[in-house]
Amino acid sequence: MSFNRDGLFHKRTLAWRLFKRHHTHFNQIYWAHRAASVHAFSSTRPFKTSDKSEKLFTFASGAPRVVATLGEWADAYSAFDRWNRMAAIVAIAGYLETYIAQVSTAALESCPSLIFGGGPKVDGAIYLKNNPRYDLYPYTEGLTRGDWQSRISAYKKLFGACPFEPSLATLEELRKLRNDAGHSFGRDIKSMSFAPKWIVEKLPSISDTKMLSFLSLVDSVAENIEEQLASTYVGQYEIIKVFHRWLPTASISIAQRKELAKAFSVHLNDITANCYPKQKAMGLIAYYASL
Numbered sequence: 001m002s003f004n005r006d007g008l009f010h011k012r013t014l015a016w017r018l019f020k021r022h023h024t025h026f027n028q029i030y031w032a033h034r035a036a037s038v039h040a041f042s043s044t045r046p047f048k049t050s051d052k053s054e055k056l057f058t059f060a061s062g063a064p065r066v067v068a069t070l071g072e073w074a075d076a077y078s079a080f081d082r083w084n085r086m087a088a089i090v091a092i093a094g095y096l097e098t099y100i101a102q103v104s105t106a107a108l109e110s111c112p113s114l115i116f117g118g119g120p121k122v123d124g125a126i127y128l129k130n131n132p133r134y135d136l137y138p139y140t141e142g143l144t145r146g147d148w149q150s151r152i153s154a155y156k157k158l159f160g161a162c163p164f165e166p167s168l169a170t171l172e173e174l175r176k177l178r179n180d181a182g183h184s185f186g187r188d189i190k191s192m193s194f195a196p197k198w199i200v201e202k203l204p205s206i207s208d209t210k211m212l213s214f215l216s217l218v219d220s221v222a223e224n225i226e227e228q229l230a231s232t233y234v235g236q237y238e239i240i241k242v243f244h245r246w247l248p249t250a251s252i253s254i255a256q257r258k259e260l261a262k263a264f265s266v267h268l269n270d271i272t273a274n275c276y277p278k279q280k281a282m283g284l285i286a287y288y289a290s291l
Helices: 014-043 070-110 112-116 125-130 137-143 148-159 165-184 208-234 237-249 257-272 278-290
Strands: none
Touching: 014 070, 014 208, 014 237, 070 112, 070 125, 070 137, 070 148, 070 165, 070 208, 070 237, 112 148, 125 237, 137 148, 148 165, 148 208, 165 208, 237 257, 237 278, 257 278
């Protein structure tokens, strides 16, 4: 079977596949917590705020660090929920930036002429195979650092139009919240440079509606980037890179293409949870050998 260099592995990049798994995993654990939170507060309705914590929560019995009354527990758990939402902001911003770094690096390494403003496409897999130091990640650092206006400018320099530019304001809101969460436990970082008072300030409130809007935002941004870069620039470069890095560990010669293809198919399935048929792998090996 011939190898389609520009075709995508199951219609998506590996970077996208990881992003969606991070996105799904986040949704599963975050909304599991929300369900438990709603249930916990609902369970307190028959009781008074002055009732002992162990009257409802078995764990509180003999646990010296659990606050004494249900009223105190409610205040503490509400504060934890706010803190948890701030931690969630760090996660959401983080896995979006991970995707952007991965897919843009793949696009540049796959089509290195982008670094020089475009022009004739050059197959970066040739450099990957013949240059052990081939790594264009440093060119993408401007896409994940600084404010989103500077990131958009850096993106345009590399890829032309920026598909997420209309989301600038919301992306900035997410970035600022992430910075506050990462550097000052969710408090406004500027105000904490020399705190006006030395007591624990209340964390900002992030509603479920706002959390949903951020989740929708990162999904949309990643989808738009994938649509722009995946087929046009990345193709199967990531698969080639996986093969290139795996090949030195294989105990099978590249001349034994059937056996090598079978082993690589197993390896790729192990690390992506997606099947890469043996016949396709044989086409990949023939292509790689010809570089």
